[in-house]
Amino acid sequence: MKDAIGRHLSYSIGKTPGAATLRDWRMAVSLAIRDRMADAWFASTRRTYEAGAKRVYYLSMEFLVGRLLEDGIVNLRLEERVSEALAELGQDYAEVIADEPDAALGNGGLGRLAACYLESMSTLGCPAYGYGIRYEHGLFRQQIVDGRQVERPETWLQQPHAWEFERPESRYEIGFGGSVRDGTVWTPGESVWAEAFDTPVAGWNGRWVNTLRLWSAKPTEPFDLDRFNRGEYAAAAESEALARTISRVLYPDDTTEQGKELRLKQEYFFSAASIRDILRRFESQFSDLRQLPEKVAIQLNDTHPAIAGPELVRLLCDEKGLDFDEALQIAQGTLNYTNHTLLPEALEHWPEGLFGRLLPRHLAIIDRIDHAHAKANPSRTSSVRDHGQVKMGELSFIMANRVNGVSALHTELMKSTVFAELHRLHPERIVNQTNGVTPRRWLLSCNRRLSTLIEERLGLGWVDDLEQLHDLEPHLDDPAFLDAYAAAKTANKADLADWMNRTQEGLTADPAMMFDVQIKRIHEYKRQHLNILETIALWQAMRDAPNAGWTPRLKLFAGKAAPGYVFAKEIIHLINAVAKVVNADKITNKMLQVAFLPNYNVSLAEKLIPAADLSEQISTAGKEASGTGNMKFALNGALTIGTLDGANVEIRDRVGAENFFLFGMTTDEVDQRRAIPDHAAKAVEADSRLARALAAVRDGRFSPEDPGLFRGIADNISGPDYFLVASDFSDYWRAQREVDGAFANAGDWTRRAALNTARSGWFSSDRAIRGYLDDIWGAETLL
Numbered sequence: 001m002k003d004a005i006g007r008h009l010s011y012s013i014g015k016t017p018g019a020a021t022l023r024d025w026r027m028a029v030s031l032a033i034r035d036r037m038a039d040a041w042f043a044s045t046r047r048t049y050e051a052g053a054k055r056v057y058y059l060s061m062e063f064l065v066g067r068l069l070e071d072g073i074v075n076l077r078l079e080e081r082v083s084e085a086l087a088e089l090g091q092d093y094a095e096v097i098a099d100e101p102d103a104a105l106g107n108g109g110l111g112r113l114a115a116c117y118l119e120s121m122s123t124l125g126c127p128a129y130g131y132g133i134r135y136e137h138g139l140f141r142q143q144i145v146d147g148r149q150v151e152r153p154e155t156w157l158q159q160p161h162a163w164e165f166e167r168p169e170s171r172y173e174i175g176f177g178g179s180v181r182d183g184t185v186w187t188p189g190e191s192v193w194a195e196a197f198d199t200p201v202a203g204w205n206g207r208w209v210n211t212l213r214l215w216s217a218k219p220t221e222p223f224d225l226d227r228f229n230r231g232e233y234a235a236a237a238e239s240e241a242l243a244r245t246i247s248r249v250l251y252p253d254d255t256t257e258q259g260k261e262l263r264l265k266q267e268y269f270f271s272a273a274s275i276r277d278i279l280r281r282f283e284s285q286f287s288d289l290r291q292l293p294e295k296v297a298i299q300l301n302d303t304h305p306a307i308a309g310p311e312l313v314r315l316l317c318d319e320k321g322l323d324f325d326e327a328l329q330i331a332q333g334t335l336n337y338t339n340h341t342l343l344p345e346a347l348e349h350w351p352e353g354l355f356g357r358l359l360p361r362h363l364a365i366i367d368r369i370d371h372a373h374a375k376a377n378p379s380r381t382s383s384v385r386d387h388g389q390v391k392m393g394e395l396s397f398i399m400a401n402r403v404n405g406v407s408a409l410h411t412e413l414m415k416s417t418v419f420a421e422l423h424r425l426h427p428e429r430i431v432n433q434t435n436g437v438t439p440r441r442w443l444l445s446c447n448r449r450l451s452t453l454i455e456e457r458l459g460l461g462w463v464d465d466l467e468q469l470h471d472l473e474p475h476l477d478d479p480a481f482l483d484a485y486a487a488a489k490t491a492n493k494a495d496l497a498d499w500m501n502r503t504q505e506g507l508t509a510d511p512a513m514m515f516d517v518q519i520k521r522i523h524e525y526k527r528q529h530l531n532i533l534e535t536i537a538l539w540q541a542m543r544d545a546p547n548a549g550w551t552p553r554l555k556l557f558a559g560k561a562a563p564g565y566v567f568a569k570e571i572i573h574l575i576n577a578v579a580k581v582v583n584a585d586k587i588t589n590k591m592l593q594v595a596f597l598p599n600y601n602v603s604l605a606e607k608l609i610p611a612a613d614l615s616e617q618i619s620t621a622g623k624e625a626s627g628t629g630n631m632k633f634a635l636n637g638a639l640t641i642g643t644l645d646g647a648n649v650e651i652r653d654r655v656g657a658e659n660f661f662l663f664g665m666t667t668d669e670v671d672q673r674r675a676i677p678d679h680a681a682k683a684v685e686a687d688s689r690l691a692r693a694l695a696a697v698r699d700g701r702f703s704p705e706d707p708g709l710f711r712g713i714a715d716n717i718s719g720p721d722y723f724l725v726a727s728d729f730s731d732y733w734r735a736q737r738e739v740d741g742a743f744a745n746a747g748d749w750t751r752r753a754a755l756n757t758a759r760s761g762w763f764s765s766d767r768a769i770r771g772y773l774d775d776i777w778g779a780e781t782l783l
């Protein structure tokens, strides 16, 4: 390993050890690890061909990959050898790992799920490709300036990226606009090249390596030399700049579709390039296109790649000469669709004017698909085209072989709400696949102390068979195990506290405090404002009775708000304002500290989750489709305080109700409560603690320089309060005080935490992928 690193430093990076920077070392190690993946990568491709195996294609606008070096080292079982080699070369393993920028090619849950699923498909030996966009700029960097979020461009590609292989030979011309003549002949008005960049995705033990193929937009019109020579420098580069715009930046919204033309262009760009690439690969091995559903399963990660359906029909009809009905049948046998949200504002629908202008041929095909469905289902009332909009949820549903939700509750809500009619027409189509997370990144790699302890007791079989964690339960009667379990958590907390005290001003984090963590995108339905309101009420109660024996708490928040989401940005501002006042309060700051950690991303999550005692999963019931952070926290021994929403329901069922702090209304109670006029005002009236906390926010207790600054938040919570913060407050307070009591009993808390770890194995993404393989894709694994 040492030689391999040294060789790459010299011959790939071109540096001597003496002159090498940290990045040079990181690149040299990355190339050395990449080499070790190559053979398995080639072998995986070759074995897939030889077996004539069915391939899975995961189409996603987002892959929230994070860092790749440590993931490669861990999956290839090379930690010791790499850290020894680096030590001999005078380099620090942790520093080298931390030097890599996150590949932040996603917003949140949907993107991270795609990354976990790719890694699990490799671990299981499932022949699969991920298809997405190689954004030049991923999700914005978040800076906090005077307590407010400020967005800065993300620049991961402004340095060499060790984990991609450019494939100039794999490129497709993607057209937009133009016109259609004779009904089917589409002549695009403009076009760009979609060029492939491949990233190897190794599974556990490195025995199988799949490909993440990301498309980058390149100009079809070369640089205009004539204009340049005429001194029109900007104009000369215009076509190139325009083309690159398509893969320039990730849209930072994760719940509200903006309906922007560029977003639709991005969706078509990568979907069309992917479908062409899939057909090319199929035809290189099989001759009869009717075999496509047997040999190819395509998963649409939400509606963002839904245009892939009409595109497949277009190619089968217009280029391969199949008749429409046959083409549609083949497509429906190949495509599957996962829904990740029920929020109305997140369901994509495109103005038919924009759609028709950009994709005239596809709009016509969508109409035919819609009519075919209406003809086959005369009782149908809904349609894909409706009130001048093209509804991508409906289109995805009628084009799919299987449609799935991402938690048991969410899947049932899909059947009873957004897809009620289509479910009635196709009762077998909707299935559930509860989300999962990869235990390699989210336990073995990010929590070495705990995974080493588990390894000492169980060996390493659990790493790719996570339900073996159940075998920890007998060890819970061994005080030595519980002590070691608690010691691992305490040491993780000490590391985090040390890092925070060094990097976050105005904060004094004490590892003896309960680390109470809420990390996720900022959104009203996730109710970070309920959490900070309870924090204010706790602070006020502590000030009233400082010697009442309070359980010391560190309230940790992190998360990005979509740049245009004003209310979410105000919530960030309020959290920072409360932190400033509370952390400086001499009466309480030994018992309560609050922090908002900037620039939440995959790497920060890996740092925070192993050190958490309490996991905040407090969304309004019926709003969080699943959640995946909740699973990561439970695996790492944090107890959950949460509502019966998304996968919280299944986590509580599996870890045991006695090891979960439940509060709040159920989905039915939410609907009933919302029907009560002035439900929030009634709740405020009934709870003086709530009223007092709201008053502090409204009256400028946290913004003396601008007393009305946070009035909007207070008025919303005591007024419309659509997400029922006021109505769930009292029960949340009750649950938090229960948590206080439980945490004070350290031995019992450790036991309950360890039971969470032992009973969360089912939430492995390996289990989820096995579900997709069996219930949706009908594909085999080759390992």
Ligand code: 26W
Pocket: 107, 108, 109, 110, 111, 113, 253, 254, 255, 256, 257, 258, 302, 340, 341, 346, 347, 348, 406, 435, 624, 625, 626, 627, 628, 646
């Ligand atoms: C069009 C703008 C847009 C972009 C992204 C709308 C919606 C999205 C995603 C679907 C939002 C998302 O990430 N949803 C989350 O998906 C996770 C993985 O299934 C779930 O665990 C979360 O509950 C869900 O909010």
